[in-house]
Amino acid sequence: MKDLKLVVQRFDPVKDASPKMVEYAVPKREGMTVLDALLYARDYVDHSIGLRFSCRQASCGSCGMKINGRPRLACYTQVEELGGEKVVAQPMDNFAIIKDLVTDLGSFFDKHKAVTPRLVREDGEEQERPTGEYLMTPGELSKVLQFTYCIKCGLCTSSCPTVATDERYPGPQALTQAYRYSADARDQGGAERIAALDNSHGVWRCHFAGSCSYVCPKGVDPALGIQLLKRHVMTGKPPHAKDEASKVWKAPESGR
Amino acid sequence: MSSEGGGKARNRRGLSGWLNPYHYNFERWAYVFQRVTGIAILAYVIGHLGDTSFFVGGPIGTGPSQSSWTFISGIVENSFGHLILVLVVLVVIFHGTNGLRLIASEMGLILGRPASIEYPYKPRSLRLGQRALIWAAIILAVVGAAWAAMILFGGLA
Ligand code: SF4
Numbered sequence: 342m343k344d345l346k347l348v349v350q351r352f353d354p355v356k357d358a359s360p361k362m363v364e365y366a367v368p369k370r371e372g373m374t375v376l377d378a379l380l381y382a383r384d385y386v387d388h389s390i391g392l393r394f395s396c397r398q399a400s401c402g403s404c405g406m407k408i409n410g411r412p413r414l415a416c417y418t419q420v421e422e423l424g425g426e427k428v429v430a431q432p433m434d435n436f437a438i439i440k441d442l443v444t445d446l447g448s449f450f451d452k453h454k455a456v457t458p459r460l461v462r463e464d465g466e467e468q469e470r471p472t473g474e475y476l477m478t479p480g481e482l483s484k485v486l487q488f489t490y491c492i493k494c495g496l497c498t499s500s501c502p503t504v505a506t507d508e509r510y511p512g513p514q515a516l517t518q519a520y521r522y523s524a525d526a527r528d529q530g531g532a533e534r535i536a537a538l539d540n541s542h543g544v545w546r547c548h549f550a551g552s553c554s555y556v557c558p559k560g561v562d563p564a565l566g567i568q569l570l571k572r573h574v575m576t577g578k579p580p581h582a583k584d585e586a587s588k589v590w591k592a593p594e595s596g597r
Numbered sequence: 598m599s600s601e602g603g604g605k606a607r608n609r610r611g612l613s614g615w616l617n618p619y620h621y622n623f624e625r626w627a628y629v630f631q632r633v634t635g636i637a638i639l640a641y642v643i644g645h646l647g648d649t650s651f652f653v654g655g656p657i658g659t660g661p662s663q664s665s666w667t668f669i670s671g672i673v674e675n676s677f678g679h680l681i682l683v684l685v686v687l688v689v690i691f692h693g694t695n696g697l698r699l700i701a702s703e704m705g706l707i708l709g710r711p712a713s714i715e716y717p718y719k720p721r722s723l724r725l726g727q728r729a730l731i732w733a734a735i736i737l738a739v740v741g742a743a744w745a746a747m748i749l750f751g752g753l754a
Contacts, residue, residue: 411620435609437601437605483711500621502614550625551628551727552624572703572704575703
């Protein structure tokens with residue numbers, strides 16, 4: 342089998358003036374992922390290649406990078422699906438470069454935190470020291486389930502044309518999570534969450550290019566979440582009112 | 598590549614990020630055309646306001662007059678002017694119809710509903726309904742521009 346041409350963008354901002362593309366020959370094998378190829382190059386050719394990974398199974402969201410021009414997870418992209426001859430790996434766009442393929446996700450996580458990505462209940466005491474459960478029907482669960490699959494890899498944010506020009510825009514991941522929690526039948530914080538996004542750097546900066554959904558490896562479909570969120574921001578009404586949220590449910594005494 | 602401080606380098610794509618849809622989806626191309634046509638329409642409207650106000654009471658006369666009309670029509674009534682007007686029809690129809698798709702989407706219509714995921718997964722928001730409407734905008738724009746060309750270049754009265 343012919344070797345794979347693996348081209349990696351090398352750049353250490355502390356030492357280098359500008360990035361350079363370095364080519365490595367990697368012996369191919371069946372089922373090889375881009376992460377496998379990068380690890381081969383790092384283990385056997387050049388130990389100094391900077392890259393981040395963890396689970397190798399598209400669950401942790403660590404190995405996001407630009408592969409052949411599009412944001413993808415290196416562990417979830419097979420060399421064969423890219424034609425099998427040449428793979429170009431670059432750091433994700435729209436994130437500062439720490440070294441080579443490693444980008445800084447700090448501001449991305451900050452924007453996620455800023456949308457209050459957790460269930461908000463008026464009765465904080467009950468939430469801290471629960472006396473029962475907040476139940477969901479299967480129908481209520483299906484309204485939010487796909488948005489819960491987000492692994493915070495940043496691919497959507499890297500692909501987003503608005504993020505490319507507006508540093509204050511929360512980005513597709515954070516906006517989708519704002520919708521995910523507001524639409525959750527157990528949540529009571531929707532009104533505050535959507536009010537905070539109704540500004541010129543908020544949800545209205547999204548013009549539905551759809552690239553976030555196109556690149557998302559987990560089927561989250563952020564573009565869908567954001568468009569659904571807009572309707573609620575427009576009317577000022579969250580997906581459900583506070584008093585419609587699930588009540589605390591206590592299991593009946595078994596009597597045994 | 599500029600420095601971001603803390604030993605990191607900025608890597609935000611900037612203007613090329615929204616102008617260059619290469620490697621991305623069909624809807625991303627529609628997004629670029631929507632924005633570019635929006636700017637083109639704004640430029641046209643400013644120019645159009647300029648030439649009509651020039652005709653109505655600009656430096657050539659104190660009000661509508663034959664001489665100012667002749668002056669303005671001298672600018673527009675030629676092949677180049679007609680070509681510009683055909684392009685205006687093209688971009689206005691595309692921008693308007695594609696804009697209706699976007700407004701409908703922002704109201705939660707034609708998107709599909711969230712549901713459980715089955716692989717291989719195709720995002721619901723990028724399915725056929727959206728694509729069909731983008732194609733409808735393109736086809737309407739081309740038909741409208743062809744009709745305008747036939748009128749302006751003399752085929753139709
Ligand atoms: S929405 Fe998708 S692409 Fe964006 S961070 Fe979550 S998993 Fe990654």
